[in-house]
Amino acid sequence: MMTSLMTSLEPLSMFGLNSTRVHTNTKPHGKTMAIAVQPAKEPTTKKKPVTTYRRVVVTGLGVVSPVGHVADVFYENLLNGVSGISEIESFDCDQFPTVSEIKSFSADGWVAPKLSRRVDKFILYLITAGKKALEDGGVTEDVMKQLDIARCGVLIGSAMGGVKVLQDGIEALRVSYKKMNPFSVPFATTNMGSAILAMDLGWMGPNYSISTACATSNNCIINAANHIIRGETDMMLSGGSDAAITPIALGGFIACNGLSERNSDPTKASRPWDMSRDGFVMGEGAGVLLLEELEHAKARGAKIYAEYLGGSFTSDAYHVTDPHPDGTGISLCIEKALSQSGVAREDVNYINAHATSTPARDVNEYEAIIRCFNENSELKMNSTKSMTGHLLGGAGAIEAIAVVKAIQTGWLHPNLNLENPDVGVDTNVLVGGTKERCDIKVALSNSAGYGGHNSCILFAPYNSDGYHHA
Known part of the structure; x- marks a missing residue:
């Protein structure tokens, strides 16, 4: 289809102009002729098509993480409290943290x-x-041949982009620009992973990336789902990826006092809500969810993990790195997500919190959540970062996968290293040191990022009749 379209066009110049110019300002030769003025035709009125509610479901999970590269293995390790945190091995780490x-x-x-x-x-x-x-979603080569590639898209973001490629480029530039990798710029930009994947698959639907620091994945998932809901696509790959464990990125986070300095015992370094937490642990990896319109998924016999119910994002509009002390942006984000998706707050009984293991943000987020759900005695909360560390732009995606697996298995993973909970934190709300059973009604996954970005997404068990308030 693309070949026939391109060969039918006139050759274009390097500036995007047609090589054969059409002059529209030439004057007629000879006697001037009268021109009859015709009344303008009324534009044809088209009725707006009837909007049908399009449900979005999760039909595939892909993960690359410090605790596993297969979704089932990844979640089984989380349930067993396996930590992926350790000392750096990829370069000289004398000056850098766990x-x-x-x-x-x-x-x-x-x-x-x-x-x-x-x-x-x-x-x-x-x-x-x-x-x-x-x-994982059963999209085989035969299925790929049946897809409408114009209605399949890729929306996967990154907070940091190609930090290593950029750092290598800087080192080469010290010698000469002629020594630089010609792909230094393309492979450093945050959109290029999503773009290359779309090229590889031949998918011609929406293809872009969103970069909102550590809220990146959730924003990508929400926007990908909205493309399906609006009827623009039937299938979207969405999520986030980061690989910023490099001297330049680590040095930057150390400079702004973001990272844990608990280097003597790496697996104990990430400890959300614990009194002795001292900063987050940087992680790396990627998470991608295959989102699909329900009828499209059913028509191809796809397995359905869970249903996406909605999501929202807000801005603290407060500070470059610190969250708003009152947590107003987080509360507003949750309230908007519940309102827009029609979910009753008492139905949300599991939250995968952002909870990075930083002194201010953990309690700030916890208090905002409790204000929203203070009447919900069934609420349980955990932090995947206690085992994976913080994957920056990829964090929200692997946490969304953890939520979907919790819905599928009925098990919540533990909070590692929660030995002395902070003052005011209710241990009845937080999952303990071992996995816990939970019959999830609706699950919420929170993410936030430098710049005051807040985001949350809602998932529920798939029910053929759709979500109904309990």
Whole structure:
């Protein structure tokens, strides 16, 4: 289709102009002729099509993380309290803190070898997780041939983009610009992972990325779902990816006092809501969800993990790195998500919190959540970051996958290292040190980021009749 379209066009110049110019300002030769003025035709009135409610479901999960590269393995490790946090091995780490680094990863079979050697790791993680989501969703080669590629899109973001490629470019520039990788700019930009995956798949629907720091994944998921809800697409790959464990990124976060300094015991470093928390642990990886319009999923016999009910985002409009002390932006975000999706607050009985293990943000978020759900005695809350560390732009996506797996399995993963809960934190709300059973009605996943970005998304068990208030 693309070939026939392109060959039918006139050649274009390098500036995007048609090579054959059409002069529209030439005057007629000879005698001037009278021109009859015709009344303008009334524009044809088209009736607005009847809007039908399009439900969005999750049909595939793809993950690359410090605790597993397959969704089932990833979640089983979380349930068993397996920590992915350790000392840095990829470069000299004498001056740097503990991280949640991916120790064993191969893109073989997922990314072409030549591309694999050139691109930044955030792109490798993204493409691999995206293809794993398709494989998990049963999108085989035969299914791909049946898809309307104009109605399939990719919306996967990154907070930091190609930090390693950029750092390598800076080092090369010290010698000469001629030594720089010609792909330094393309592979450093946050959109390029999403773009390359779309090229690889041939999907011609919406393709872009969103970068809102650590709220990136949720914003991508919400916007991807909205493309389906509005009838623009039937299938979207969405999520986030980051690979910022590099000297330049770590140095920057150390400079703004963001990271934990508990280096003597790495697995104890990330401790959301605990009195002795001292900063977040940087992680890396990617999470991608295959979102699909319900009838489209049913028509191809896809398995359905959960239903996406809605989401929202707000701005604290307060500070570059610190959350608003009153948590007003978080509360507003949750309230908007509940209102817009029609979910009753008493039905939300599980929250995967942002909870980064930083002194101010953990309690700030906790208090905002309790204000929204103070009458809900069934509410349970945990933090995936206690085991994975903080994957920055990829965090929300792997946490969304954890939520979907919790819905599927009926188990909530533990909060690791919650030994001395902070003052005012109700331990009856927080999941303990071992996994807990939960019959989830509606689950909420929170993410927030530098710049005051707040976001939350809602999932529920799939029911053929749709969500109904209990």
